[in-house]
Amino acid sequence: MLNHEAIQVSQLIKKYKDSSTPAVNDISFTIKPGTIWGLLGPNGAGKTTVISILCGLLKKTSGDVSIYGLNYQENREEIKQLIGVVPQDIAIYPTLTAYENLKYIGNMYGLKGQELKERISHCLSTFELDHVSNKRIESFSGGMKRRINLIAGILNKPKILFLDEPTIGVDVQSRNIIIEYLNKLNSEGATIIYTSHLMEEAENLCSYISIIDHGKIISDGSPTELLRQHSSSNLEQLFLKLTGRKLRD
Amino acid sequence: MLRLFATVKKELLILLRDRSGLAILFLMPMALVTIMALIQDAPFRDYQELRIPVLVINHDKGNLGKKIIDGLTNSKVFQVTLFTESEIEAKKKVAKSDYEIGISIPEDASEQLNLRIQKFVTITLNEVGIVDTRVKEQTQSTKDTTISVYFAPNIKKSFRNSVLSSIKQVSSKLETQSMLDNFKKALNQDDDSTQNTNQAIDDFINFKEEAVIENQYAILELNSVQHNVPAWTMFGMFFIVITLSGSIIKEREDGSYLRIKTMPGSYFTVMAGKIVTFLFVCLTQCFLMLLVGIYLLPHLGLPQLIIGTSKAAIALVAISSGLAATGYGVLVGTLFSTHQQSSTFGAVSVVILAALGGIWVPVYVMPEAVKFLAEFSPLFWGLSAFQNIFLSHGDVLSVQIYIYKLLLFFGFCIGISYIINEVRQ
Incomplete structure (x- = not known):
């Protein structure tokens, strides 16, 4: 597994039944282990479709996708053990406490007993939520919900973490603690796949960025390379240059 | 797991x-x-345990009215209430569903039934060659005995039929009994044997309710x-x-x-x-x-x-x-x-x-x-x-x-x- 790329995508196409054009149109890319890969694009560009296929939530129309050399057709359960997903929605049960939510998620990854307790306790403490572990999620603030949503994605110590707008709607303090943790996780060897509309955050966090539009990757490279290639001073300027100023939804 | x-x-x-x-x-x-x-x-x-409330107007001067009332009461299907006011008032009560059924017995019911039966007995005896001289002169002027039955408007047809059937069962028994009594009289037997005749009619055919499934337990009624x-x-x-x-x-x-x-x-x-x-x-x-x-x-x-x-x-x-x-x-x-x-x-x-x-x-x-x-x-x-x-x-x-x-x-x-x-x- 160590000899494989974290993610390898080749000639990936996804066409929805009710659409005449493909949402993802013949894209190929490779993500090396330990990369923080930012997938950026305007609304409807195909970001969510790509991420959903990589997470195993959607079936591809054609092409190949491998996660550490494994594919979803044959190794679905093994891949699920390798990945963690932090969706944009707060995908946590509001009437359960933080601890109950995390215990359930830990159990689903096969964690139990003291190991799980310690893992939950460590994560809650890292994100400064240990004092509310027995409170229901419905009583949490927006920032606290975002943090617990992130913990739910990293509880199994994933090798690849998928993050869909992880800091949307949170205060500066919560954003800071999340970004710091993601950098720490990456330094420990985790590959992070990140989508966001926050260009500044992406520029600072990601080591590699792909910009997608109309289902195709229109540019990719490290943030510095991209800015130099397109003679832009920041990622937002570059993004507008490549994708245009026309509204998409 | x-x-x-x-x-x-x-x-x-x-x-x-x-x-x-x-x-x-x-x-x-x-x-x-x-x-x-x-x-x-x-x-x-209503259909299984309760007695059906019946309003009865009995104008009959003979035994028939009394026997019908006794028959209805003893059938355990009806709860009989005697009504002494007019038939119009009785119909109003039934129409308002105060009672589900009304029965009106006319004043000459016994007399007419008796005449009809005597006529029948006479004709039958004549046919077999036995002439009953006592009733010969009465066989000329008879008419049907009509007992009016009326139902509350909400009573279903199947229920009406079952009620009419129950009433007919009571009256039929009375007719048969009366007929046998007249035959006996015509054949000069004494009236003391009437009680035995009644018993014999009851015992001719018996019905016994049995379970459709063979086991030692009684089958319950759906309540x-x-x-x-x-x-x-x-x-x-x-x-x-x-x-x-x-x-x-x-x-x-x-x-x-x-x-x-x-x-x-x-x-x-x-x-x-x-x-x-x-x-x-x-x-x-x-x-x-x-x-x-x-x-x-x-x-x-x-x-x-x-x-x-x-x-x-x-x-x-x-x-x-x-x-x-x-x-x-x-x-x-x-x-x-x-x-x-x-x-x-x-x-x-x-x-x-x-x-x-x-x-x-x-x-x-x-x-x-x-x-x-x-x-x-x-x-x-x-x-x-x-x-x-x-x-x-x-x-x-x-x-x-x-x-x-x-x-x-x-x-x-x-x-x-x-x-x-x-x-x-």
Whole structure:
């Protein structure tokens, strides 16, 4: 597994039944282990479709996708053990406490007993939520919900973490603690796949960025390379240059 | 197994913290069974236990009127009230449904019946060569004896026929008895033998009610409690469709289902967690409903629920009914995309299946076409199985066909849900 790329995508196409054009149109890319890969694009560009296929939530129309050399057709359960997903929605049960939510998620990854307790306790403490572990999620603030949503994605110590707008709607303090943790996780060897509309955050966090539009990757490279290639001073300027100023939804 | 336990625990915690959901799951069916058993007690008794109130106007100066009244009273079918006012007033009371039946006996009823019978006896004796000189001169002027019977407007035709039949049975016996008495008189026998004749008529043909199923237990009559408790237990079980489908849709809407799909564990593990949880809910519901029937309803003046003799059969029918209900809930939750759609469809479809399944009205009184459709309602299968166990002391073998049908329905629903889920990906 160590000899494989974290993610390898080749000639990936996804066409929805009710659409005449493909949402993802013949894209190929490779993500090396330990990369923080930012997938950026305007609304409807195909970001969510790509991420959903990589997470195993959607079936591809054609092409190949491998996660550490494994594919979803044959190794679905093994891949699920390798990945963690932090969706944009707060995908946590509001009437359960933080601890109950995390215990359930830990159990689903096969964690139990003291190991799980310690893992939950460590994560809650890292994100400064240990004092509310027995409170229901419905009583949490927006920032606290975002943090617990992130913990739910990293509880199994994933090798690849998928993050869909992880800091949307949170205060500066919560954003800071999340970004710091993601950098720490990456330094420990985790590959992070990140989508966001926050260009500044992406520029600072990601080591590699792909910009997608109309289902195709229109540019990719490290943030510095991209800015130099397109003679832009920041990622937002570059993004507008490549994708245009026309509204998409 | 850890994943299954985790899912069951999660589902139970969510359910326990949803108080309105709990009320729908447990209190509503218990309230429903109590109210429906009370409401339907009277109609069930009308046909089985209660006497039919009859208003009788007796203008007859002879014995016929008195004998009809005695016959109606002794039949144990009617509750006779004598009315001394006019026939118009009596009809008004029946029209207002104060009484279900009115009977008016004219003043010359005995006399006319007597003349008719004497004429008949004379003609018969003449035909066999015996001439009865005492009645010969009276045979010239006779007319029919007409007893008017009128019914309340809400009385159904089948019920009218059965009541008329009961009255005719009483009058027929009187006619026969009177005829025999006249034959005896004509043949110069003394009146002391009349009592013996009456006894002989009664003993000619006897009817004995027997069980259709051979076992040592008596078959119970269907009463309000025996019908409503299993009926509304089935309804309550299937009503979890709303909560279960809502739980599936809510997970899909708030993104939890998306997270679940990215976590280890197959579709079946996740759904099994929900199915086990809601099966537990169904079984708890069933247990509580039976307790209501056994312990609460008798305190409200209703008969006690008799649950037959096979606890194993009850358990198996409850489990298979619960599985059928949860399978249907999973299917509805998978089919629809919003809670509003699933709750509307879930509620309406369960009401339709309940109506077809004989929850409100027993299937045997339904038209043939509806009886045919009832065969496809899982509520009918469950209700039939429960009634077989409760009323006929059925065992596992006698209800196995219903258990198979319910389990097949469960498998069908889960299979379709799995296919829909796969296609959506």
